[in-house]
Amino acid sequence: MTLIAGALPEASPLGTAPSQVPLDDERLPLRARLRRLARPQIVLGASVVLVWLLVIAFAGLLAPHDPFAASGGRLLPPSADHLFGTDSLGRDVFSRVLHGARLSLPVAAVAIVLAVLVGSLVGAVAGFFGGWVDAVLMRLADITMAFPSILLAMAVAAALGPGLTNAFLAITAVWWPIYARLVRGQILSIKEREHVLAARAIGMRRTAILRKHVLPHALTPVSVNATMDLGQIVILVASLSFLGLGALPPSPEWGAMITDGAANFYQWWIAAGPGIAMVSVVLAVNFLGDGLRDVFDVKNRGR
Amino acid sequence: MSSVRPSAPQRRRTAARAGVVVLAATALAACSSTGPATTDRTGIIIGRAMDVNSLDISRSLCDTCQIYNSAVYETLVRATPDGELDPLLAESWEANEDSTQFTFTLDPDAVFADGSPVEAKDVAWSWLRLQNLQGLPSYFMQGITGVEAPDERTVVVTSAAPNSAFLNITSASYMGIVNSDVAAENGATADADAATSDSAEQWFLANSAGSGQYVLDSYAEGSEIVLSANDQYWGEEPNFSSVTIKEVTDASAQLQQLQQGDIDLAMQISFDALDQIESDESLTTDVVPSYNFLYLALSPGVAGGEALQDVRVRNAIRMGIDYDTVIDATLAGNGERQSTGIPNGFEGAEDLPIPDFDPEGAKALLAEAGYPDGLTLDATYPTFSAYGVNSNTEMQSIQQSLAEAGVTLNLSPVDFSTWGDAIGTTGYPVTAIYFAPDHPDTIQYFQYFSLIDGSVWAGRARMPVNPEENTLVAQALAQSGDERTATYAQLGQLMYDDAIILPVVNPKYILASSADLEGNNYDITRNLDLTRLTFAD
């Protein structure tokens, strides 16, 4: 058992028969693999995510008003013209929510991709070289993970100064160890498999083995875990903004919009719009991730 | 793995257990109707977003400090709501012909909270300490060359130059008198090197040493200030057994808590909620004009503010603010435009020009100054909710209108303490803050905002002193009556032309309290005068 990440004794995930053949098994034909994915949970999650991706692509066309300029009166309750009402500056909350998707989701995605890249690299190096390299890198991961994530993110964001860019740097700094551990674990288990041993026996170079045999196998658990974590990171980005350590005004970042809503408490719609949007995104991503986890039989090792 | 269906009795048992849990919870909730022991209703709870920078009277400068200082300490004279001076610690006072020497005679009955008498040496010590600490409120002592105590009851103040405003100035809450023996025991000093050798600031966070109606009971940063009645008080008995100033940051949270009876008085209610308060019979409200104002300050001498060195750029910014829209967004229209750093209604402010929104004129001025394509400036400001105005709303509204004139503001809200630290050291090219009067004399605005020696904002803006303003301030202090008013107006025009302090709005003020509280007020020197407040029987 590992000290921290392995501590969650999650038994077999719900609804997964232990005997199930892993989905990335090459023996399974593609169509059968796709059929496995057609679970209501995954379909629902994926469709909502797709809708949000479309929103991100076409926010400018979909938004009925300018997200930064006053459009009509201030603090108007929801109506046909202003689906989510207007805020204290008379800006259309609905348009701001749509434009906010362009910030929240990509920032979270970039943060997780960075974390995966940094983490995978560290994990691959540690797993492949072993010895003192492994020991040093993994202790560094332990130390980083010993910081409660929000405290470290807050400290880093505060040190770097407010702003969305700094917020995702802070999150990358917090999140990489999870992937380092994951990839390292994968590599350790794969290293001893027959085809890898065979490859070594025929004299393939370490990096080639890593690229051809090891990384492709690590890809599935990493991407499933990344999906699971994406929702968490959307919330963490918004939390930092909510605390005044993330997005700067007049950015329509959802967490910052909820802060505006808290200041105009009785105009409930100002916080309701971005809150509902965030819940729908995070829920969809988590449905998707949870479904994928079941299908691929990957154990979640989140914080 | 076979699924196990519970039998019927099993289900009932589970249900019964769930029932017990619910019952227990209900029972707990029901008990609360009797309520826990509370302090009786002789203590008042005031909700406000606090901006305390220090509880050391001679280092503090903030709206909350005005309330605290005047509750715990006393000044020699007291400014009445209509700007007259009444006796407080001093029973009488006089100034010589040319306003260079002032003599105060102390009330023989006055005692500090520890029972010791308030003596002339305490006055001399307190004022010299204020001067020598070289802190934010030290400017009240500008030009004073000596404070002496020839006997226990007489204080003689001398000024190098005439200072006809000094008596008014002594009514400022920061001029309150500290028990010098007690404070000195705890590290305070009035010596010339007080700025470096005084170490009492921390002690003042937990203790007070004044002669006021209340004493400091406890202070929890970010939470509350609790005052309790001073048993030794030498004058009229205080109206409350305790005064709690509770940190309630948001205007809307203040409203909620006022409506629920968690606070008795809310100091920063938003005008957006006015309908809601007025329709609530358990509350009393009144909207009154105020002498407060919110302003944008430009600092040409600060790194990043180079473009502002051209006065045309500063004027363009003044013309680029859509005042009506900003006043609408922040105060639902309940505010007036103001010329410069002298609030409407103060001596000398009457005929000064009022700024107008003119984006085209602003663009033309910018082009003339060499910025045909506009320019970008960083605006860093504290997150505050003052007089019902939320700084984020205010700045975003200003940002929108300035964009029309070609000025891009990059907004960055910071914590109040961060702002307070940086404004005096690195400074900010553009910032926004607010001001409430400290005493009834217009001179405070020149001493704080104009480009004269020792002015707070001349220093913060890194601007050279304007000799003409220096001369005029000295001249005004030697004058009285209409003559002085004319000089004040002239100075006001110069400040307007400097375009360093750009007032955004002079807001109206909402007095909101529970209906059984009487005498809610807006006070020039005390912000909120606790002596005028009382619970109706």
Add this chain to the structure above:
Amino acid sequence: MLRFTLRRLALMPLLLWGIVTIAFFLSRSVSDNPLATIVGERNLGNPEVVAAATARWGLDKSLPEQYWLYLTNLLHGDLGTSFRTKSAVLSDLGTRLPATAELALFALVIALVIGTLLGVVAARRKGGVVDGAVRVAALVGSSLPVFWVGLVFLFVFYATLGIAPSPGRLSARVIPPPDVTGLYTVDALLAGDWPLFVDAFEHLLMPAFIMSLALLGTVARLVRSQMLEEQGADYVRTARAKGMSRGQVLDRHVLKNAITPVVTLVGVSVGLLIMGAVLIETIFSWNGIGTYAVESSRALDFPAITGVCLVGGVLFLVGNLLTDVAYATIDPRVRLS
């Protein structure tokens, strides 16, 4: 077992050292002038404060020497002085920790109790409506931004319906109990003041419930899967064969065995609870470690930030250590490395 625990304990100082090292270099990297991050910009003009801080933290010495002095000071319990509150960080943390502890413990209890109940029901009706609902609820629970939920709850239950108490630990004008543990509910009971206990309890309910949401689902799912596993175990079949009713077996044996592993969740939850504390305390005017962390971060008060990180790290590590040990003790199948 003992060797395992000792090894874990031996690792703790290493991890704590790592935390303070990161915090040290983070604070030194913020500003060109380390003094500013120690005493605050405003005090830079005060030679006395500057001299004291310079001596205390060895700022006139080289970086490695400064680092060494910093570690030595920490070992002596000197976390420095917060320039925002102007008092020692250690005492700041001490006065604020009980408020957070009370909230977190209460949230933990709610999560364990409700989570277990849901898990049991879900296991008994595997594949039923409740089972599906628990699964969805678990996902929803971990998908909600707590700060938003807090606002929604305050709006609905406090501002609109008026059935929830105001934000804060006690009602207005209520005098806190004499300070023994710092937990108002416990202190109120110790003082025998029942109404005061009820008041403190009511103020805890809403924030603690919201805090428990993130954890509740995990507990429910774990209990459910453990229950299903246990039901297939030999002893259950034996007991049934001996004539015990299905209900009796479930009650007496399965539940007990299924719940034990839940204990191990307590440690893991520390991180979640700290995250919850930071956001929920901000919304519910709860003067604990969470609000202290937020205010210190906003003010770039590095002595305070380091202190909070250290406390958080210690709690996190202790929680995980307990989890590992508990898990190993409960489940002999786990081989300790």
